[in-house]
Amino acid sequence: MPVTAKLSRLFYERFGDEIVAEMVDWFNQVDATYRSDLRELNELNFARFDAKLEQRFAQSDAEVERRFAQFEMRLEQRFAQSEVKLEQRFAQSDVKLEQRFAQSEVKIEQRFAQSDAKAERRLAEIQVGLIRRIAELDAKIEQRLGEQSRGLLAILLTMVATAIAFWFKR
DSSP: OOOOOOOOHHHHHHHOHHHHHHHHHHHHHHHHHHHHHHHHHHHHHHHHHHHHHHHHHHHHHHHHHHHHHHHHHHHHHHHHHHHHHHHHHHHHHHHHHHHHHHHHHHHHHHHHHHHHHHHHHHHHHHHHHHHHHHHHHHHHHHHHHHHHHHHHHHHHHHHHHHHHHHHHHO
16 A cells, blocks of 8 residues: 655645656655565565474474473383382381291290290199198008007907907806
8 A cells, every 4th residue: 555655845846746746656666665575575584483483382392292201201210219119118028027027936935935844843843742742641641540550459459358358257
């Protein structure tokens, strides 16, 4: 859209309407040419800008994808390392638990052995006490049997003596 140049009336009077109109047309053509050249130049610059922008977006997308891939790889490595550490800790805990169970079993066996030994000693003491008591009772029984035997013998002798005495008196 050419803009018609308006020049002063003095300009028209000195150069004439025809020359000034021709000059105005020439200015309008130059203006139109510059405008179209400027439009083409702007379109070319915009196309280059758009291409560079697309290229930079593509590069940025590639960089973001690369970084996400690296992040995912590091994350996977860390998860794998964490799993290995957890497995090691579980294995260590299992070993510690097994050792503690073994120690506990040994202690329990020792305590049972001590209890068995104490029970055996106590039973032996009780047995010795019972044997001693039985021996004492045997001695008392022997003593009483001896006393009873003497008493019975005395009664028997008395009865025999009485029977003999009755026999002779008769």
